[in-house]
Amino acid sequence: MLLTIDIGNTAVTIGVFREGSAAEGRGNGSNPVERLVTTLRVATDSRRLADEYGILLKNLLEFRGITTTDITAACICSVVPPLTGMFEDLCRRFFGVTPLQVTSQIDLGMPVRYDNPRDVGADRVVDAVAAVELYGAPMIVVDLGTATVFDAVSRDREYLGGAIAPGINLSADALYYNTSQLRRVELVAPAEAVGRNTTTSLQSGIVLGYAGLVTAMVGRFKAEIGEDAKVVGTGGLVTVIADHAPVFDDINQELTLVGLDIIFRKNAAGLPVSGAPEGLSRVS
Numbered sequence: 001m002l003l004t005i006d007i008g009n010t011a012v013t014i015g016v017f018r019e020g021s022a023a024e025g026r027g028n029g030s031n032p033v034e035r036l037v038t039t040l041r042v043a044t045d046s047r048r049l050a051d052e053y054g055i056l057l058k059n060l061l062e063f064r065g066i067t068t069t070d071i072t073a074a075c076i077c078s079v080v081p082p083l084t085g086m087f088e089d090l091c092r093r094f095f096g097v098t099p100l101q102v103t104s105q106i107d108l109g110m111p112v113r114y115d116n117p118r119d120v121g122a123d124r125v126v127d128a129v130a131a132v133e134l135y136g137a138p139m140i141v142v143d144l145g146t147a148t149v150f151d152a153v154s155r156d157r158e159y160l161g162g163a164i165a166p167g168i169n170l171s172a173d174a175l176y177y178n179t180s181q182l183r184r185v186e187l188v189a190p191a192e193a194v195g196r197n198t199t200t201s202l203q204s205g206i207v208l209g210y211a212g213l214v215t216a217m218v219g220r221f222k223a224e225i226g227e228d229a230k231v232v233g234t235g236g237l238v239t240v241i242a243d244h245a246p247v248f249d250d251i252n253q254e255l256t257l258v259g260l261d262i263i264f265r266k267n268a269a270g271l272p273v274s275g276a277p278e279g280l281s282r283v284s
Helices: 050-063 081-095 122-135 168-178 198-225 238-244 255-270
Strands: 002-007 011-017 036-043 073-078 139-144 147-153 159-166 230-234
Touching: 002 081, 002 255, 011 050, 011 255, 036 050, 036 255, 050 081, 073 081, 073 122, 073 255, 122 139, 122 147, 122 159, 122 230, 122 255, 139 198, 139 238, 147 198, 159 168, 159 198, 168 198, 198 238, 230 238, 230 255
Parallel strands: 002 073, 139 230
Antiparallel strands: 002 011, 011 036, 139 147, 147 159
C-alpha cells in the first residue's frame, strides 16, 4: 500500500492507496480514486516530534485496519519546511520506507511554466496534476484552505500559475483581532446580502464576499485560458462558499492525495527498495 502525506499549514492529510489490478475496484483498477482505501486528517503542529506523529498515525491507521507492515511506499507533499524532514524520518522509522518528496526536480508529468518552478508550492502542482488526470484540460483549481489559491492549467496540460489571496479564516481572524467590537461568527451565508445586524453583516461580507471573489477570479482565468475550462474546488473551506459561487464543475476533497498517488507512480521505478521498520519484519 502507498502512504500519501499532504503537510499543509492547518492540517496534515493522510491517504492510503492499495495496488491496482484488474480484479480490484471498477474497471482495471488504475483509477486512483477507486484505490483510495482511507483518509485521515490531523492538526499541523511543528512542536510535535516525529515519535508523537508516528504513534498517532500508527494508531489511527490500525483503527482503520491498516498495519505498519501493510505500507510498502510513501509520498510526501509539504508546504511546512520544519515538518518535511520530520515526516521523512517518521516514514523510515515507523513504516520502513523512504518517502518520495514532491519537488520541481522530479517527474511531475506536467511542465511547470512558473517563472521559477521552485517557487510554486508543491501542493499546487500536485492538485493540478490530479485535476487534469481526472477532469481534463484546460483546468482551474480553486483551493480554499489557509490561503485561497487559484491555479491554471493550459489546454496543452501545462501548469501556468495562478493567484493567492488570504484564506477565509485568516480574513475573519484579522477582523476579530484588529477590531474592538467585531466578533467571531459562524461561517454560513445569511438570507440576504444586506445584513441587519453585526452577525449577518459579517457573514455577508465573509461568506458572500468570498463567493464573489471566487466567481470573479474564475471568470478572469477563463478569459485567459479558455471559456471551456473545467473548475474544480478543493480544500477544507470550499463547502462554505460552494453553494454561493456557481462556478464549480466538481468538488474533490481528496485532490492532493490523488495527485500524490499519480506522481509517485510516475517516479516509482527509480526509487530505492526500503527495508522493514525497526523491530518489524516486512510481510510480502
